[in-house]
Amino acid sequence: MISIKHLYKSYHGKSILYDIQLSVRRGSIMGLLGPNGAGKTTLISILTGIIEKDDGEITIGGLDLEREMGRIQSLCSYVPQTLAFYTRLSAFENLEYFGSLWGLKGKKLKERMAFCIDAGSMEAFVHKRVDTFSGGMKRRLNLAIGLLNEPDILYLDEPTVGVDAQSRNYILETIRKINRERGTTVIYTSHYMDEIEQVADEIAVIDEGRIVLHGSKQALLTHADAVLISVEPMTEAAVGVLRQRGGLQVKADNVHVERDERFNENMAAVFAVLHDHGVRVKDIVFGHRNLEALFLKLTSSRLRDDEGQNG
Amino acid sequence: MKLLYTLKKEFLLITRDIHAVTVLFIMPAVFIMIMSLAMRDLFELNNTVHIDVLAVNRDAGKKSGEFLKAIEELRTFKFHLLEKDVATEKVKEQMLSRDYKFALVIGENFSAIVEDIEKEEDQKPLALFVNPAVNLQTQMILTNALDGRLAKLRKDAFIDRIGEVLAAAGIDEKKLKAAEESRVEVQYVYKEARAAKVPSAVQQSVPAWLVFSMFFIVIPISNTFISERGQGTLMRLKSMNVSRVALIIGKMVPYLFVNAIQVILMIAIGVYAVPLLGGTPLTVGDSLGGLALIAASVSFSAISVALLIASLARTTEQATTIGGVLNIIFGALGGIMVPKFVMPGFMQEIAHLSPMSWGLEGFLDIFLRNGNVSDVLPESLSLLIFGTAMLICTMIALKKQREV
Incomplete structure (x- = not known):
């Protein structure tokens, strides 16, 4: 569906994207992960025609991005990280305006608006001004606007930033539903690893303008040399003791044990600590790798606060 | 759409x-x-905007009343009279303290000068005190009005004095006085012919x-x-x-x-x-x-x-x-x-x-x-x-x- 070959982009002499090679299958959900300033937003901005590439070849749905941008844009929809609509208008007025820009009118416009209102679960407040909405309601509207043109490809840039758990779950469900029912290809960027793990079929990790990892979620997260022990929430003391050992990735509700030369010793130590602190084991999965651990390993744990401007 | x-x-x-x-x-x-x-x-003909002028009338005769009335008919100035024996210094003080733009003092010889055109005296019949905040144009409008009306009064008085001579010569005294009125006709000019319309x-x-x-x-x-x-x-x-x-x-x-x-x-x-x-x-x-x-x-x-x-x-x-x-x-x-x-x-x-x-x-x-x-x-x-x-x-x- 999307094929990117040798893509380059730089600003003011600074390389933002370097020799990007990436392909996305039709009908898949691809999670695009990367720290601040890695180049995620730049990559999506190029794919959506917001900015121009310096070099490289991109085809989308068999169409060349450079020559057939207009046709490609009519097949796609972009939901920015920011709340890209008019807060002094109602949700209904926003949908009507953006729908008209897609060339929708009359019965078709009404049908698409009805679909989007339903998809965003906005019936109760669709005629209220957006500046009265909660963060979750605004995020749902942001997504709903992106569905107006029945896109074949949906670009979602951090679609759940700043929302409550319920709205977040609803947005993820909606994305999965649209992907399942319409076969919409979704490119999804997020800082939330669990979201990507939950929703994506494919994962690409980008760092410092380069794709450092790309593959199916199953292939990436299945690792014969690891064991995931899911537990009931541990006390801070238990977590602290476990974190002192090497070869472990410890969270409050799970422990990841690498099958290295200390595997047996580590397994025994983990169970001893769990027993000593009265923690009940819920599940043990062999051959599972933790996405966050993988991400940090690939991108290093260096802070990137100052590099988010062109991300 | x-x-x-x-x-x-x-x-x-x-x-x-x-x-x-x-x-x-x-x-x-x-x-x-x-x-x-x-x-x-x-902008309108029935202009009610006027400049207030503090005035003291020390004239022993009656011509000054006629003079002040003629000035007020111009609709530009309005006189506020003080007692005739107020000292000149007091008049100046009041002009400034009461925020008047002008103060006019009419001398006691005013009527005498008007009625006797040949009479030349060192003392001028009118003294005008001006607030420094007044611009030159406004000051000139008042001094021109005062000079103009004083000149007309003196000429009218002269015509009255030679009335018999004029009658003998067959000259209409009233027409002679009217000849002193303004002969300037003011017209607004528009780009196309239009009924007279004032801005x-x-x-x-x-x-x-x-x-x-x-x-x-x-x-x-x-x-x-x-x-x-x-x-x-x-x-x-x-x-x-x-x-x-x-x-x-x-x-x-x-x-x-x-x-x-x-x-x-x-x-x-x-x-x-x-x-x-x-x-x-x-x-x-x-x-x-x-x-x-x-x-x-x-x-x-x-x-x-x-x-x-x-x-x-x-x-x-x-x-x-x-x-x-x-x-x-x-x-x-x-x-x-x-x-x-x-x-x-x-x-x-x-x-x-x-x-x-x-x-x-x-x-x-x-x-x-x-x-x-x-x-x-x-x-x-x-x-x-x-x-x-x-x-x-x-x-x-x-x-x-x-x-x-």
């Missing part, structure tokens, strides 16, 4: 923005009503404040544009294949309509609301084509300036400050706040640099001089060229911005 919904969107955004409504509609409406009423008497305050204030308010379109345009950029809406529009040119046209067309509504509303206020408050009604002139052309040209120019400011500013605060200050400078220079005819020569030359001046002159051509399309063509062309230059700058500024 896109245009219709774009128009609807922009109208909803403006009507829900209290600041925009205030600046675009309420501010000029209030200004027009206040200025039309405040300046009404300056009024409303004819001046409607175009001035209309042009001023049209340029304040910068407030809603920059508010919307900067929000669109900050919230990523422009990025979303760009990803929807909305080109930069379409974006600019999508801004221009709705705001041309908004400016058109301003024009209609402000004219309606001049025609219907000002008379209700005691002012004279606005007359629009005979050339609707000329009015439409100059209104569209002012609008194009104002929107172009607004778009440039909106594209350069990073925040709405920046845009409203720059836009507001620029408009006030344009207005002050362009004869909106201070009429150009009271400006000194070099300032009148500078005034021609302000696009508001071009717009104002165009509207005055239609409202005051009864001009037509060809009369407003020079101002319209200037505004259109200026607007086009601003639009080109806007396009260059937007091209440099990643998100637009």
Whole structure:
């Protein structure tokens, strides 16, 4: 569906994207992960025609991005990280305006608006001004606007930033539903690893303008040399003791044990600590790798606060 | 369809923005009503505006009363008489403390001098004290009036004295006195033949404040544009294949309509609301084509300036400050706040640099001089060229911005 070959982009002499090679299958959900300033937003901005590439070849749905941008844009929809609509208008007025820009009118416009209102679960407040909405309601509207043109490809840039758990779950469900029912290809960027793990079929990790990892979620997260022990929430003391050992990735509700030369010793130590602190084991999965651990390993744990401007 | 919904969107955004409504509609409406009423008497024949003059009449005769009455009939000055024995120093003090512009002291020999034209005395019959805050022109109006009326009284007295001689020579004494009245005929000149119409305050204030308010379109345009950029809406529009040119046209067309509504509303206020408050009604002139052309040209120019400011500013605060200050400078220079005819020569030359001046002159051509399309063509062309230059700058500024 999307094929990117040798893509380059730089600003003011600074390389933002370097020799990007990436392909996305039709009908898949691809999670695009990367720290601040890695180049995620730049990559999506190029794919959506917001900015121009310096070099490289991109085809989308068999169409060349450079020559057939207009046709490609009519097949796609972009939901920015920011709340890209008019807060002094109602949700209904926003949908009507953006729908008209897609060339929708009359019965078709009404049908698409009805679909989007339903998809965003906005019936109760669709005629209220957006500046009265909660963060979750605004995020749902942001997504709903992106569905107006029945896109074949949906670009979602951090679609759940700043929302409550319920709205977040609803947005993820909606994305999965649209992907399942319409076969919409979704490119999804997020800082939330669990979201990507939950929703994506494919994962690409980008760092410092380069794709450092790309593959199916199953292939990436299945690792014969690891064991995931899911537990009931541990006390801070238990977590602290476990974190002192090497070869472990410890969270409050799970422990990841690498099958290295200390595997047996580590397994025994983990169970001893769990027993000593009265923690009940819920599940043990062999051959599972933790996405966050993988991400940090690939991108290093260096802070990137100052590099988010062109991300 | 896109245009219709774009128009609807922009109208909803403006009507829900209290600041925009205030600046675009309420501010000029209030200004027009206040200025039309405040300046009404300056332009009308039944002028009730006068300058108060403190006066002391020490004249032993009766001619001074006749003299003061004749001056007051000019409707420009009104005398406030003090007791005749007030000391001159006290008169000066009172002039300053009571904020009078002038104080006039009529000497006790006034009637004697009037009645005996051959009488020459060292002491002048009139002493005028002037507050330093008074400009020279106003001072000259009063001194000319005093000199003129005094001369006429003396001549009338002389004619009375030689009445018998004149009668014997067959000369009509009354005609001789009347010959001293002003022989200057004042006429207003319009670009086309028209029934005599005197310029009024409303004819001046409607175009001035209309042009001023049209340029304040910068407030809603920059508010919307900067929000669109900050919230990523422009990025979303760009990803929807909305080109930069379409974006600019999508801004221009709705705001041309908004400016058109301003024009209609402000004219309606001049025609219907000002008379209700005691002012004279606005007359629009005979050339609707000329009015439409100059209104569209002012609008194009104002929107172009607004778009440039909106594209350069990073925040709405920046845009409203720059836009507001620029408009006030344009207005002050362009004869909106201070009429150009009271400006000194070099300032009148500078005034021609302000696009508001071009717009104002165009509207005055239609409202005051009864001009037509060809009369407003020079101002319209200037505004259109200026607007086009601003639009080109806007396009260059937007091209440099990643998100637009």
